[in-house]
Amino acid sequence: xxxxxxxxxxxxxxxxxxxxxxxxxxxxxxxxxxxxxxxxxxxxxxxxxxxxxxxxxxxxxxxxxxxxxxxxxxxxxxxxxxxxxxxxxxxxxxxxxxxxxxxxxxxxxxxxxxxxxxxxxxxxxxxxxxxxxxxxxxxxxxxxxxxxxxxxxxxxxxxxxxxxxxxxxxxxxxxxxxxxxxxxxxxxxxxxxxxxxxxxxxxxxxxxxxxxxxxxxxxxxxxxxxxxxxxxxxxxxxxxxxxxxxxxxxxxxxxxxxxxxxxxxxxxxxxxxxxxxxxxxxxxxxxxxxxxxxxxxxxxxxxxxxxxxxxxxxxxxxxxxxxxxxxxxxxxxxxxxxxxxxxxxxxxxxxxxxxxxxxxxxxxxxxxxxxxxxxxxxxxxxxxxxxxxxxxxxxxxxxxxxxxxxxxxxxxxxxxxxxxxxxxxxx
Amino acid sequence: xxxxxxxxxxxxxxxxxxxxxxxxxxxxxxxxxxxxxxxxxxxxxxxxxxxxxxxxxxxxxxxxxxxxxxxxxxxxxxxxxxxxxxxxxxxxxxxxxxxxxxxxxxxxxxxxxxxxxxxxxxxxxxxxxxxxxxxxxxxxxxxxxxxxxxxxxxxxxxxxxxxxxxxxxxxxxxxxxxxxxxxxxxxxxxxxxxxxxxxxxxx
Numbered sequence: 001x002x003x004x005x006x007x008x009x010x011x012x013x014x015x016x017x018x019x020x021x022x023x024x025x026x027x028x029x030x031x032x033x034x035x036x037x038x039x040x041x042x043x044x045x046x047x048x049x050x051x052x053x054x055x056x057x058x059x060x061x062x063x064x065x066x067x068x069x070x071x072x073x074x075x076x077x078x079x080x081x082x083x084x085x086x087x088x089x090x091x092x093x094x095x096x097x098x099x100x101x102x103x104x105x106x107x108x109x110x111x112x113x114x115x116x117x118x119x120x121x122x123x124x125x126x127x128x129x130x131x132x133x134x135x136x137x138x139x140x141x142x143x144x145x146x147x148x149x150x151x152x153x154x155x156x157x158x159x160x161x162x163x164x165x166x167x168x169x170x171x172x173x174x175x176x177x178x179x180x181x182x183x184x185x186x187x188x189x190x191x192x193x194x195x196x197x198x199x200x201x202x203x204x205x206x207x208x209x210x211x212x213x214x215x216x217x218x219x220x221x222x223x224x225x226x227x228x229x230x231x232x233x234x235x236x237x238x239x240x241x242x243x244x245x246x247x248x249x250x251x252x253x254x255x256x257x258x259x260x261x262x263x264x265x266x267x268x269x270x271x272x273x274x275x276x277x278x279x280x281x282x283x284x285x286x287x288x289x290x291x292x293x294x295x296x297x298x299x300x301x302x303x304x305x306x307x308x309x310x311x312x313x314x315x316x317x318x319x320x321x322x323x324x325x326x327x328x329x330x331x332x333x334x335x336x337x338x339x340x341x342x343x344x345x346x347x348x349x350x351x352x353x354x355x356x357x358x359x360x361x362x363x364x365x366x367x368x369x370x371x372x373x374x375x376x377x378x379x380x381x382x383x384x385x386x387x388x389x390x391x392x393x394x395x396x397x398x399x400x401x402x403x404x405x406x407x408x409x410x411x412x413x414x415x416x417x418x419x420x421x422x423x424x425x426x427x
Numbered sequence: 428x429x430x431x432x433x434x435x436x437x438x439x440x441x442x443x444x445x446x447x448x449x450x451x452x453x454x455x456x457x458x459x460x461x462x463x464x465x466x467x468x469x470x471x472x473x474x475x476x477x478x479x480x481x482x483x484x485x486x487x488x489x490x491x492x493x494x495x496x497x498x499x500x501x502x503x504x505x506x507x508x509x510x511x512x513x514x515x516x517x518x519x520x521x522x523x524x525x526x527x528x529x530x531x532x533x534x535x536x537x538x539x540x541x542x543x544x545x546x547x548x549x550x551x552x553x554x555x556x557x558x559x560x561x562x563x564x565x566x567x568x569x570x571x572x573x574x575x576x577x578x579x580x581x582x583x584x585x586x587x588x589x590x591x592x593x594x595x596x597x598x599x600x601x602x603x604x605x606x607x608x609x610x611x612x613x614x615x616x617x618x619x620x621x622x623x624x625x626x627x628x629x630x
Contacts, residue, residue: 181463186628202629205462206463207461207554212629339481339511340480340481
């Protein structure tokens with residue numbers, strides 16, 4: 001037990017410490033300027049609140065959001081934080097992350113691919129500068145891909161966010177050359193590609209010395225052509241020219257008997273087998289190409305990719321060659337699908353042929369002016385402001401709570417001094 | 428690659444088979460002048476049947492009034508929408524005749540209005556060159572029928588492509604003879620048929 005003299009010294013010390021803490025708190029109150037308040041706003045009133053907060057510089061701000069703040073709002077909040085205001089935000093409900101990407105496609109009628117990621121089975125309206133484009137429903141994985149033409153900024157509107165993006169590049173499409181003999185296949189492949197928006201040049205042999213030329217007769221050159229489609233073995237250009245075209249990034253589609261032309265044996269990445277008849281009555285069924293006669297491929301080279309199969313055997317094979325791409329299409333007389341198929345057959349035939357050419361076309365990119373984009377708002381908001389929480393967390397961690405510690409110390413010192421006096425029997 | 432098959436359209440009204448030697452003569456010319464694989468015999472295909480869609484060039488002729496059935500109209504619309512080409516020739520070569528009046532009425536209602544085909548159209552240079560447009564027939568020059576020389580053909584166009592080609596020139600009479608008899612002509616009068624087939628196969 002301490003003696004009464006020791007107790008008095010302890011009490012004296014505690015009184016001095018309490019007075020010192022009180023003096024420190026007073027000094028902090030005098031020299032730290034007027035007290036800064038903590039303020040809050042919703043996203044709906046955030047724009048006007050940001051202006052006010054910029055003028056008043058409150059100690060902390062809290063954004064209560066039913067949706068993710070826009071990129072401009074987030075940038076403004078970041079600026080406030082860097083100016084010393086603690087910034088926090090909270091979401092009313094848990095939101096599924098969403099994102100939107102716009103990519104250029106080498107396709108005349110569908111020069112852009114828009115990919116939207118949102119919650120599963122969510123209806124996501126997509127709009128561009130010209131208005132509403134589509135309102136697709138995302139699949140089980142929460143992803144939807146749309147192909148078409150878009151103007152300016154593309155925005156999606158899933159629940160709680162508004163991701164926006166735009167094409168950063170444009171593709172430079174050139175002509176497609178179709179080589180073949182005068183036949184229904186040549187006619188309808190040219191028609192399908194023209195209807196799909198391609199600028200088609202054709203070189204169709206009718207008789208020795210008699211060639212029907214559509215457009216001007218051109219050499220295989222990526223300065224003029226994006227792709228060449230060869231429809232029969234008699235129309236295959238010299239393999240050296242094909243190699244040069246591929247090496248420069250050109251696209252080549254070999255279809256029908258062209259895949260088995262002797263001249264291209266050293267070029268093609270798969271060995272064509274015998275022709276297989278199509279299934280009777282399948283042309284107007286759900287898998288119309290199974291009704292076409294076709295040549296399947298065996299011994300596909302490493303690096304080549306079978307894109308379609310008949311049974312287990314590849315019938316459409318793609319590969320890289322040089323800087324370009326080579327596509328082998330085993331189907332013959334695809335015009336029968338267009339003429340005899342179901343109601344959607346002409347459109348399906350057109351889209352299929354256009355997609356084949358899109359897959360190989362030489363399409364150099366040209367940079368476009370990229371507007372203000374916000375491709376993944378929730379992810380960007382978390383990266384900028386931290387995860388949504390109930391308080392102004394970011395700056396709160398940064399500022400040391402000295403006032404609270406001093407006040408607690410003051411209370412403890414006074415309490416200790418009072419207890420000591422009571423234990424000595426004094427008041 | 429499938430071979431070219433010459434197809435004659437059979438329709439329920441009229442005399443669709445009034446020129447039975449035309450197919451063999453045209454097939455002979457295709458084989459004679461071009462490398463196009465061609466079936467040695469033609470086929471007759473009902474215009475009311477979906478089989479018509481297997482032959483993207485159809486030849487239709489007759490003397491009598493043409494009244495398509497609803498099924499024939501439906502098949503013809505589908506055929507033309509998908510890229511088929513219908514060649515119609517007035518076997519009467521008579522613009523006041525029953526075939527002409529009714530066929531034009533039916534074609535206009537089914538396919539759209541017939542317009543004058545310019546005589547420098549690609550059809551006239553698809554293989555042989557016809558700088559003055561469609562070649563005249565001996566029946567026109569002899570003053571038979573309407574006693575007129577028709578200076579142009581008519582067509583229903585889809586984009587820049589001929590969907591229906593209509594002739595008052597009576598090629599059905601001009602080309603209806605045995606192919607062996609071509610040797611008696613100084614100039615083969617079926618050359619324009621070759622242009623028609625080559626155009627159909629390439630445009």
